Each structure stands twice: as C-alpha cells, then as structure tokens.
Amino acid sequence: MAQPITEEAVPQNGDRNGEMQERNHFFRVISAFKSYKTFVNERVSRAKKSFHSLPEHHQQLLPDYLPHLENIRTCIDHNFEIIKLIVKHTDQMFENSNQYSSSDCENSGSFPKPVLTFDMDKVSTTLKQFVRDWSSEGREERDACYGPIIEEIQRRFPSHKCNTSNISVLVPGAGLGRLAYEIANLGYTCQGNEFSLYMLFASHFVLNKTPEVETFTLYPWISQFSNNKLMSNQIRPVRFPDVNPALLPSSASFSMVAGDFLEIYSEKERWDCVATSYFIDTAHNVLAYIENIYKILKPGGYWINLGPLLYHFDNLPKEMSIELGYDVVRRVITDMGFEFLREEPSVPSTYIQDRCSMLRYEYDCVFFVCQKPVHRLHDDIAESPESPPQESHQS
C-alpha cells in the first residue's frame, strides 16, 4: 500500500524579514540545482582545454581521453534529468505550502550569480547521498551505520513485548531518510527531521515519487577526476532506489519534518527514543543538542547514537563552534543525567564513500546507548532558561 510521506513546513517566524530570508534560501537552493549542468560541464571543458594544451605526441598517447570526457558530458545530462525531477516536485512539498514555486526562481532576482562552489558541493553531496541511503551499492555503509542503531531499537523495544506502533522514535538530521524509513518499516512510529533544503528536496522526491525499485540512474562520481584506478569508475552508474519507499506496510507511521532540530523539538518527554547517526557534530554547540535530547525523551527513554565528531562549523571563521573531544562529550552526557547502557568506542564506518576510489576515508565512530532515568535527578540542567519556547509540530 502506498503511503504518502507526511511533511511539514520549515516553521515560519512570522515577520517579513524572516519570510524574505526563507524565500531567498529556497531560490538559492533551487538555483544551485538548476546550475548543476553548466557548472559541471565547465569542469569538463577545463579538462578538455588541458588535453588540447598537451604536445601532439602526448595527445596521441591518449586516444580515449576525449571520448571519455564526452561520456562524462552524457552522464551529466542524465544526472540533470534526475535533478529536474527533484526540482519539479518541490512545489508540492510542504503541507503548509510555501507560496513560492521553483519556476519563480529565475524571476526572483534573489539568487547569487554565479552559483557558489559551496552550493554546488551541496548538490554533488546530495547526489552521493542517494548512493548511501537508497542504492544496493550503499548497503555496506548502511549496515555499518544504521545496522547497530536499528538492532538496538529492536532490542530495547522488541515486537513480542510491545506494540511497536506505540513506540515513537525521532531521527534528527535524517539526511535522505533511509534510517527513519527502516525504523518505520519495522512498525515503529518514526519521524525524520532535517533542515537542509538540498536533503529535503531530494528525500521528498525519492520517498514520494518512486514508481518502482531501481527506476532511476545516477552517475554520482563524475566530478571525481582523481583517484580512479579505472577511468570507467568515474562514469559508473548507480541505480536507485533499492527498495520502493512507497511500499511501507499500511500500519507504518512515517513522517519527515523540516526545520532545525533545536527549534522544532521542544516538547518535553515526547519521545521514547532518539536515534542519531552522524548528527551530533552538526551542532554549533553540541551541549545544546544533548540537553534537548534529554528534555524531549520520556523518562526511561533511550538515546542511541553512532557517529564521529567532525564538527561542521570547525574552520568556518564566522561561525560559532564549540569543538569537544569524546571524553568531554561523554562526561557532559552523564552530567546532564543520562546513564550509559552500552558504549563501543571504536566502530569503523564510512560516509558517502566511493568504494572504487583510491582514496578512502574511514571514521572510527563511537556508538552508544544512553537512557534518561525514570526518576529524574537533573531536570534543573535540562530546563535551562535558554530552552526555546514550547512548540509542538507533530504530524
């Protein structure tokens, strides 16, 4: 049975300034997607120019190079077809529908020209995220990152001991939604939360617009001109999705909510479980995340986490960022009132890793399971005066 994936709008802060900012951001992201083809083709043109600058006898040694570049251009065209589908469906996205549409983008005059490399990197990362979350090729990566989290949820809330649909699980920083989808697929009531429009546009597309398994083909690695053992690795296709997201059991409850985790989730003692994968280091202030997770969990609720501490705002001079080692993060977690039930300090895993690349990043992640005690001793810490006002955004 096809299940529509519920979505809610990024909360509006009401004033005209805020609305303008949201509108501009929406257009900026649409504009980045729309600029993909031109931007990546420019990179290919640079490679072509370099080739033509080679001495004639060197060019003759590389008879397949120009055809390879033409193949890359064909792959860019294919990727752009997927991007057009992603953009096309953004207009119907949010329930409380934003009043602007992707087609207004060109007329808005509000997006930066030229599109910044920073924005194009986000588009490129979003395409790679389809591999991690929705392809057979990403299975190994998902097993390493999502597997331990899912197993732990099943261990803490076994289906033979509880009605899983009564167990509410929140997945903040849900990316393209696969972890949240898998949890819902097991019968739990699961909500993914995400604040990046790149991710939200792409997850909306894959979750709601997939007719069947492996309908779509992407060429996610075409921008990688280095570390290819085979030239053909660069133009390797990846089909997605490996499962049809529309085929959730009719009893499943799955929603995606747009917005900042710290702004949207302020209702106390709302969730049975919070599951975070590669998320806590996205914070300006990781203490605020820990504090909020503690606050929104029911007494006795669990926080399950797997990930590294690659602080996202590290090295961004204009951004506030507190970077703490795991030893300190761990101490703060206990100081805030959590009890550690399980902890594995060394779990190897990767993140949107091209398995054919000669360059390989492997994270030595921490995995832990914490419980908010049934009898709370630390509410004074969890309810600091800075806590945002209560606001419920349940679907």
Ligand SMILES: C[S@@+](CC[C@H](N)C(=O)[O-])C[C@H]1O[C@@H](n2cnc3c(N)ncnc32)[C@H](O)[C@@H]1O
């Ligand atoms: C490194 S990715 C991990 C995605 C996914 N959990 C996974 O394991 O593939 C972190 C995600 O958190 C999102 N994110 C960062 N800060 C957030 C916030 N304050 N509220 C909601 N989502 C956030 C980012 O947009 C990004 O998609």
